[in-house]
Amino acid sequence: MSESSMTRPHAATAHHTSLGVDNRKLGVWAFIGSETLFFATLITTYFVFAPVNRVRPDFQDPREFLDIELTTVLASILLASSLTMVLALSASRRGDRRWFTTWLLATVGLGLAFIGGQVYEFNHLYHEGLTLSSSLFGTTFFVLTGFHGTHVAIGVIWLLSVFFKVRAYPDSPENAMDVEIAGLYWHFVDLVWVAIFVLVYLI
Amino acid sequence: MAGHHEEHSSHAHGEHSHSDRFYWLVAGVLAVVTALEVGLFIVNEQHLIAKWLEVTLLLILSTIKGAAVVMFFMHLKGDAGIFKFVFLVPLAFATTLLLSFMVLFSGHVGIAG
Numbered sequence: 452m453s454e455s456s457m458t459r460p461h462a463a464t465a466h467h468t469s470l471g472v473d474n475r476k477l478g479v480w481a482f483i484g485s486e487t488l489f490f491a492t493l494i495t496t497y498f499v500f501a502p503v504n505r506v507r508p509d510f511q512d513p514r515e516f517l518d519i520e521l522t523t524v525l526a527s528i529l530l531a532s533s534l535t536m537v538l539a540l541s542a543s544r545r546g547d548r549r550w551f552t553t554w555l556l557a558t559v560g561l562g563l564a565f566i567g568g569q570v571y572e573f574n575h576l577y578h579e580g581l582t583l584s585s586s587l588f589g590t591t592f593f594v595l596t597g598f599h600g601t602h603v604a605i606g607v608i609w610l611l612s613v614f615f616k617v618r619a620y621p622d623s624p625e626n627a628m629d630v631e632i633a634g635l636y637w638h639f640v641d642l643v644w645v646a647i648f649v650l651v652y653l654i
Numbered sequence: 655m656a657g658h659h660e661e662h663s664s665h666a667h668g669e670h671s672h673s674d675r676f677y678w679l680v681a682g683v684l685a686v687v688t689a690l691e692v693g694l695f696i697v698n699e700q701h702l703i704a705k706w707l708e709v710t711l712l713l714i715l716s717t718i719k720g721a722a723v724v725m726f727f728m729h730l731k732g733d734a735g736i737f738k739f740v741f742l743v744p745l746a747f748a749t750t751l752l753l754s755f756m757v758l759f760s761g762h763v764g765i766a767g
Contacts, residue, residue, distance in 0.1 A: 472734045480737045484744035491748030498752070499759045523692050530688065534681040537727045541674055638728045642720055649716040653695045654709055 466628070479632040483639045486602075490643050493598060494650055497591040504587040511586040516576055517652055525568045526648045529603075532561035533641045536610075536634045543630045546622035555614050555630075558637065562607040569600045595651065599643055606637050672726065680726045684719055691715050 468474045504510055539554035573593070576582075583593045613633045617626035691712055698708045725731035730738060 470734070470736050472736060477736060477740070481740045484740045487741070487744045487748050488751075491751055495752045495755045499755055502760070519692065519695065523688070526688060527685070530681065530684050533684075533723060533727050534677060537677050538674055541671070541677070544671065635728055638723055641727075642723050645716055645719045645723065649691065649712050653691060653712050 473628055475628060476632055476635070479635050483635065486639065486643075490595075490599070490646070493591075493595045494646065497595050497651065500587045500591050504591075507587060509586045511581060511588045513588055513592070513651075516579060516581050516588075518572065518575070519652060521568065521572055522648060522652045525565055525572075526644060528561050528565045528568065529641045529644045532558045532565070533638050535561060536637050540627075540630050540634050543617070543621035543627050548618065548621060551621045551630075552614075552618060555610060559607055559610050559614070562603055562610070562637075565603055566600060566607070569596065569603075573597075592651065596647065599640070599647060602640050602643070606633075606640050609633050609636060671729070677726070680722055684722060687715050687719050 466473045466475050468477060470477070535554045535557040539551055539558060542548075542550035542554055581589045581592075583589055610633055613629050617623075617629050620626055621630065694708060694711055694715075698705075724741075730741065
């Protein structure tokens with residue numbers, strides 16, 4: 452028995468808590484719980500200030516600015532990226548390096564496409580007269596969607612770092628867990644957009 | 655020994671893993687629900703149904719989408735109870751926060767001076 456194969460089981464259990472779960476995964480779920488409250492606060496702020504925006508002299512009507520066609524494309528991109536992410540995790544668990552690489556890099560590409568679309572949207576809104584300080588709608592809208600876009604950017608960096616770390620042996624327990632917890636964060640970012648898409652753009 | 659290792663590996667990877675075909679199916683359902691949301695929004699620009707009904711339907715559809723992402727893509731369905739606890743408790747608190755502030759400040763214009 453080689454040294455590496457003898458140490459592998461130890462490495463696999465090195466992160467287990469007394470609860471019988473991986474402490475990194477537990478940490479990411481706890482982080483996601485705190486992020487849920489963070490975004491709930493931003494969404495709540497958007498709704499609390501919406502009626503105030505309507506009666507102020509610098510009122511800007513969201514319906515005149517928000518482009519549902521572009522946003523639908525962005526929502527579809529993020530939903531597709533969740534599919535490619537879970538397929539990357541599936542491929543990593545069965546040790547399929549080729550498809551792991553394909554699906555993970557596809558997820559990164561879709562994330563970059565989303566960021567590009569959001570930059571386009573922000574640039575378009577800016578030239579239409581909607582800025583961070585033009586009205587309460589502008590302030591609450593850009594803070595909420597800007598923070599979400601920042602999370603997408605962080606997710607892309609996280610996915611790329613995981614890819615370069617685990618690409619040689621994506622199916623080892625340590626590496627598969629790295630992929631899984633990065634995926635949890637990525638799906639959460641998608642989940643936030645599901646809420647923003649409906650609450651900000653459709654309602 | 656080998657059986658024990660497989661059992662541990664299965665637990666570490668989650669006993670709730672699905673086939674790739676299943677994930678494609680979930681993604682298809684999510685795409686259909688998204689199309690329904692956008693379709694409802696566009697159709698009701700003609701004010702065919704009451705706004706409260708449109709909002710209710712949109713919230714139901716988005717809840718279905720969110721639940722599918724959490725249960726199947728994030729594998730929370732069937733995962734350890736502690737993961738559900740650390741996510742669902744803040745989610746319930748966040749939902750309560752949003753609803754409470756909506757009730758308190760809906761239509762109230764004095765908060766920002």
